[in-house]
Amino acid sequence: MLHQEIIEQLPYSEPFLFVDELFHVAHDGVSGVYTFPKEAYFYQGHFKNHPVTPGVLLTECMAQIGVVCLGIYLVAENKQTSLEGLDTNMLQIALSSSDVQYFAPVFPGEQVRVVSKKIYFRFHKLKCEVSMYNSQNKVVCHGTIAGMIKPRNDE
Amino acid sequence: MTREEIITKLKAIATPYVLNKSLLDAYNENTDFIKDLEINSANLVDIILDVEDEFGIEVNDQAMDGMLTVNDAVAVIQKELSK
Numbered sequence: 500m501l502h503q504e505i506i507e508q509l510p511y512s513e514p515f516l517f518v519d520e521l522f523h524v525a526h527d528g529v530s531g532v533y534t535f536p537k538e539a540y541f542y543q544g545h546f547k548n549h550p551v552t553p554g555v556l557l558t559e560c561m562a563q564i565g566v567v568c569l570g571i572y573l574v575a576e577n578k579q580t581s582l583e584g585l586d587t588n589m590l591q592i593a594l595s596s597s598d599v600q601y602f603a604p605v606f607p608g609e610q611v612r613v614v615s616k617k618i619y620f621r622f623h624k625l626k627c628e629v630s631m632y633n634s635q636n637k638v639v640c641h642g643t644i645a646g647m648i649k650p651r652n653d654e
Numbered sequence: 655m656t657r658e659e660i661i662t663k664l665k666a667i668a669t670p671y672v673l674n675k676s677l678l679d680a681y682n683e684n685t686d687f688i689k690d691l692e693i694n695s696a697n698l699v700d701i702i703l704d705v706e707d708e709f710g711i712e713v714n715d716q717a718m719d720g721m722l723t724v725n726d727a728v729a730v731i732q733k734e735l736s737k
Contacts, residue, residue: 622718624699635722647696 502531509563510592514540517560520617524572528616528627531564537608552605554640557631558597562644565615565629567592570648574622578650589651595624599642603633610634625647655735660728662711671697675703683722709735 502521506537509518521531535552542550561573611631618626626645633639665681672691673676681691687693687701702713702721711734713721721727 592695595694619703621703622699622715624696645696 517563530614531649534610561629564613570625584591595645597644601640603639683724
């Protein structure tokens with residue numbers, strides 16, 4: 500229930516929501532999965548006649564599950580409010596850095612699993628070590644991603 | 655540690671986060687990290703974390719909000735070091 504509430508609080512929608520399900524959410528990390536739809540629009544152009552998931556979208560998926568979902572949980576925890584009481588329309592979210600290496604391609608229809616470990620959450624900045632695995636449990640990509648997340652009225 | 659030593663150490667800490675290194679030529683105690691050195695707010699967080707490590711202090715949220723210039727940072731560092 501809690502996991503579904505976090506997903507509902509995400510400030511994304513189709514075609515730019517890259518989170519299906521969360522498995523584990525705690526103050527030190529998060530894990531979740533996403534399946535890249537076979538018919539997603541970007542496969543028409545990446546690449547011509549050879550559909551492969553763009554690396555930039557693998558990074559986005561890692562950021563949405565690994566940093567934003569965790570960030571929503573941590574903000575709610577810090578404010579000691581329930582997720583229902585947290586209005587994420589009032590959250591300011593920005594990607595601040597990503598340093599990611601890619602090891603394997605993700606093809607249309609593949610499910611990926613994202614595992615994120617918090618490095619720190621200080622002064623509204625959340626920095627995480629994030630890994631993505633494919634269904635064979637092979638590392639697809641790995642790196643560090645950081646973002647700023649804070650309530651609008653909390654200057 | 656003298657005030658001048660702290661100011662010099664702060665410059666060394668900030669340098670890796672400054673994209674346009676020529677901005678450091680005018681570095682002085684009145685330098686504003688974001689306005690004058692064009693450091694973004696996320697990197698300013700990393701500078702504060704580096705300051706904590708370098709000086710062995712802890713900066714709280716309230717102090718962080720006031721650390722806009724080199725002078726502000728020196729004041730916070732000196733206050734924490736004197737504890």
